[in-house]
Amino acid sequence: MSIIAEYRWITPDQLTWFTKKPSALYELLFPDSIQESSKSTGGSPKAKDIPSALQDFKNFAEAIQNPGTNDELIIAKLPFMLRQWRAMIGEEGAQQILAEMAKGHPAIAEHLKANAHAAKPGKEDSHLLNIEKAWDGIHFVLTGAKQPSDNPISRALFGDRVIPDALGIMGYGPVRTLTSAQVAESARELRRLEPELSRRFDVNALVKADVYAIHDDPEELSYLKHHYERLLRFYEEACAEGYAMAVYMV
Numbered sequence: 001m002s003i004i005a006e007y008r009w010i011t012p013d014q015l016t017w018f019t020k021k022p023s024a025l026y027e028l029l030f031p032d033s034i035q036e037s038s039k040s041t042g043g044s045p046k047a048k049d050i051p052s053a054l055q056d057f058k059n060f061a062e063a064i065q066n067p068g069t070n071d072e073l074i075i076a077k078l079p080f081m082l083r084q085w086r087a088m089i090g091e092e093g094a095q096q097i098l099a100e101m102a103k104g105h106p107a108i109a110e111h112l113k114a115n116a117h118a119a120k121p122g123k124e125d126s127h128l129l130n131i132e133k134a135w136d137g138i139h140f141v142l143t144g145a146k147q148p149s150d151n152p153i154s155r156a157l158f159g160d161r162v163i164p165d166a167l168g169i170m171g172y173g174p175v176r177t178l179t180s181a182q183v184a185e186s187a188r189e190l191r192r193l194e195p196e197l198s199r200r201f202d203v204n205a206l207v208k209a210d211v212y213a214i215h216d217d218p219e220e221l222s223y224l225k226h227h228y229e230r231l232l233r234f235y236e237e238a239c240a241e242g243y244a245m246a247v248y249m250v
Contacts, residue, residue, distance in 0.1 A: 002132075002133055002213070003133065003172055003212065003249050003250075004130060004131075004132055004133065004249065004250050005130070005131050005132075005133075005134075005135035005157065005247070005248075005249055006087065006128065006129065006130050006131075006247075006248055006249075006250055007128070007129040007130075007131075007231070007234060007245060007246070007247055008029060008127060008128050008129075008245070008246040008247075008248075009127040009128075009238050009241070009243040009244075009245060009246075010025075010028075010177070010243065010244050010245065010246050011243060011244065012179070012180050012242070012243075012244050014028075014244070015177055015179065015244040018163055018177070018246075019161070019163065019177075022163045022164045022165070022166055023166060023167055025163050025175055025246065026163075026165065026167055026169050026170075026175070029175065029246065029248070030169055032056070032080070033047055033167075033169045034046070034047065034167070046167065047167040047168050047169050059073055060073055060074075060077060067104055067105045067106065067107070068106075068107070071105070071107035074105060074107060074108060075107060075108070075111050078108065078111070078118065079118075082094055082098065082119070082121075083128055084128075084130065085097050085098070086121060086128070087128040087129050087130035088130040088132065091121060095119065098112075098119055126237075127243075129230060129231065129234040131227040131230060131231055132227060133212060133213035134213075134223060134224050134226075134227035134228070135157050135158075135212075135249075136211050136212035136213065136214070137206060137211050137212070137213070137214050137220065137223075137224045138157060138197070138224055138227065138228050138231070139153065139154065139157045139158070140206060140209060140211045141196075141197055141200050141201055141206070141224065142193055142196060142197065142200065146209060146211070151189075152182075152185045152186040152188070152189035152190075153186070153189055153190070153193065155178055155182055155185075155186055156178075156186035156187075156189070156190055156231070156235060157231075157247070158176060158247060159175070159176025159177055159178055159245070159246070159247030159248075160176055160177065160178050160179075160182060161176060161177050161178075162174050162175075162176055163175045163176070163177055163246075170248065170249075170250075171249075171250070172248075172249035172250070173248075173249060174248075175246050175247065175248040176246075176247050176248070177244060177245060177246050177247070178244055178245040178247070179244050180239075180242050180243060180244045182244075182245075183235060183238050183239050183243060183244060183245050184239045186235055187232070187235040187236045187238070187239040190228075190231065190232045190235055190236075191232060191236065194228070194229075194232060197221075197224060197225060197228055198221065198225065201220075201221045201224070203216060203217065203218055203220055203221070204216070206220070
């Protein structure tokens with residue numbers, strides 16, 4: 001499976017709370033990974049066991065591929081799917097995917113017809129960004145290193161302070177956060193180094209360093225530039241609104 005980088009705006013107040021109660025951050029980011037029973041009883045949240053999580057995935061995959069097999073699950077997952085599509089390819093692309101799915105899944109078409117606001121973006125849809133597999137390539141081009149370090153570019157891509165994953169939800173390490181001041185610092189550095197991505201790009205060096213998801217193809221630069229520009233805008237908008245940031249790999 002691919003390792004995808006995601007970024008989520010959080011408020012400074014939320015960040016303060018998450019440092020005191022780490023499980024609250026994971027409940028916010030991954031509500032489907034938390035046992036409903038523990039949430040409803042007010043007890044400590046617990047991660048779903050592996051068999052349950054795997055079965056959820058299998059059921060969802062089957063429902064997507066075979067219309068009518070589990071329409072209730074598809075409708076329940078639709079808001080999450082839309083957020084992910086918007087985070088990856090923007091509103092126009094998300095609507096195109098949704099339209100195609102509605103053609104093949106009558107339950108989705110009926111749901112959208114009965115719920116006029118179901119396909120419309122909410123305020124928090126703009127708070128999530130997914131840069132697919134571009135994170136390692138961008139980092140290597142601008143820092144010359146494979147491992148994160150204590151500089152604004154590394155922090156922009158990988159985060160800083162670790163929020164412990166006590167529930168054992170994450171497969172590629174815990175969520176890391178940035179304060180609003182660090183977001184502003186990273187936004188400035190991303191803007192300053194924007195021209196350097198093209199100047200420093202050397203596909204041979206990236207391939208030799210075994211940078212993740214990079215192939216011996218000059219077109220890789222276009223892929224990295226596309227996601228860099230999205231990351232830059234996302235950080236600058238977060239900075240303008242005074243947000244902190246959560247960074248994680250899925």
